[in-house]
Amino acid sequence: MTPSPTEDLQRLQQLGLERIAAAPDLAALQQVDTELLGKRSEITALKAGLGQLEPEQRKAGGQAINAARTTLQQAVDARRAELEGAGRRQQLEAERLDLTERRPSARLGHLHPVTRAIQHLEDVFTGMGFTVSEGPEVETDWYAFEALNIPTWHPARSMWDTIYVDLGEPGSTLLRPHTSPVQIRLMEHTPPPIYSVMPGRVFRQETSDATHLAVFHQIEGLVVDRGITFGDLAGTIDAFTKAYFGDRFSSRLRPSYFPFTEPSAEFDIRRPDGTWLELGGCGMVHPNVLQNVGIDPEEFSGFAFGFGVDRLAVSRHGVADIRELFTNDLRFLEQF
Numbered sequence: 001m002t003p004s005p006t007e008d009l010q011r012l013q014q015l016g017l018e019r020i021a022a023a024p025d026l027a028a029l030q031q032v033d034t035e036l037l038g039k040r041s042e043i044t045a046l047k048a049g050l051g052q053l054e055p056e057q058r059k060a061g062g063q064a065i066n067a068a069r070t071t072l073q074q075a076v077d078a079r080r081a082e083l084e085g086a087g088r089r090q091q092l093e094a095e096r097l098d099l100t101e102r103r104p105s106a107r108l109g110h111l112h113p114v115t116r117a118i119q120h121l122e123d124v125f126t127g128m129g130f131t132v133s134e135g136p137e138v139e140t141d142w143y144a145f146e147a148l149n150i151p152t153w154h155p156a157r158s159m160w161d162t163i164y165v166d167l168g169e170p171g172s173t174l175l176r177p178h179t180s181p182v183q184i185r186l187m188e189h190t191p192p193p194i195y196s197v198m199p200g201r202v203f204r205q206e207t208s209d210a211t212h213l214a215v216f217h218q219i220e221g222l223v224v225d226r227g228i229t230f231g232d233l234a235g236t237i238d239a240f241t242k243a244y245f246g247d248r249f250s251s252r253l254r255p256s257y258f259p260f261t262e263p264s265a266e267f268d269i270r271r272p273d274g275t276w277l278e279l280g281g282c283g284m285v286h287p288n289v290l291q292n293v294g295i296d297p298e299e300f301s302g303f304a305f306g307f308g309v310d311r312l313a314v315s316r317h318g319v320a321d322i323r324e325l326f327t328n329d330l331r332f333l334e335q336f
């Protein structure tokens with residue numbers, strides 16, 4: 001006895017539903033779909049065979065086949081939706097960025113040693129009552145020299161190996177070779193009392209070596225108030241030295257010359273092992289400088305200092321060659 005079309009259909013449908021449910025992914029499901037319902041599928045063959053049946057059986061057979069097709073098609077659609085949903089969930093999960101979680105294994109970066117030195121210096125000085133000010137890196141001759149009591153003809157100009165910018169009158173625009181112009185800018189628009197530090201990048205026409213850079217950083221200090229003396233300058237330098245380096249460090253001043261301070265000094269820091277670190281220059285603000293910004297030198301006096309930050313950072317970390325700071329080699333930078 002040949003199996004009736006109904007039995008065939010039931011077997012086909014049952015097997016088909018099992019295969020649909022077992023399809024592991026969309027590609028496999030597509031394959032099953034074609035095999036069950038495509039042109040070469042058994043179900044299509046059954047439909048073609050209907051013509052050999054009696055008209056009565058033909059109608060019932062056709063309905064049964066259509067019903068089976070619909071059942072299988074619905075099962076395929078349902079499984080497809082299920083697999084697509086799972087795919088999206090998987091993709092979301094894979095692409096998820098958890099910005100709140102810090103994995104213990106994740107390594108955080110840190111700021112550059114010079115940036116940290118500047119921030120540390122700012123902390124120390126703001127703790128002593130100073131504000132922090134900044135000025136432009138491209139300056140005019142007036143702010144960088146003239147207002148600082150250094151006329152064009154002054155031999156002291158050679159103290160700064162200045163890089164000039166090709167803009168305006170020749171020699172009128174430059175990359176600041178020190179942070180002292182920020183003193184002028186500050187005094188111009190701030191009436192005394194002034195207690196401020198001014199960190200920033202400076203530029204000099206210089207060949208780099210183990211202790212010099214053509215682009216480096218300075219921090220300037222300026223105090224203008226009534227009755228400020230050289231003793232205040234020396235005391236401030238020493239208080240800063242101990243706050244920044246620790247109690248076992250001390251400072252000394254040596255006579256020197258700067259056109260914008262009178263008297264002027266160099267200051268050195270004494271390390272606990274007895275060696276000295278030459279840090280920068282300082283002095284009492286020259287009366288001409290005060291006059292240049294409209295401050296009465298009879299009423300106010302002040303002191304200023306300026307020193308290199310990069311040198312301070314390398315000395316703190318025991319780095320032998322200052323150029324290492326800016327080669328941007330992570331193997332070097334990650335040590336700090």
Ligand code: PHE
Pocket residue numbers: 177178179180220258261280281282283304305306307
């Ligand atoms: N501007 C000087 C320099 O770069 C340092 C300095 C600042 C000296 C303030 C005295 C007062 O060499």
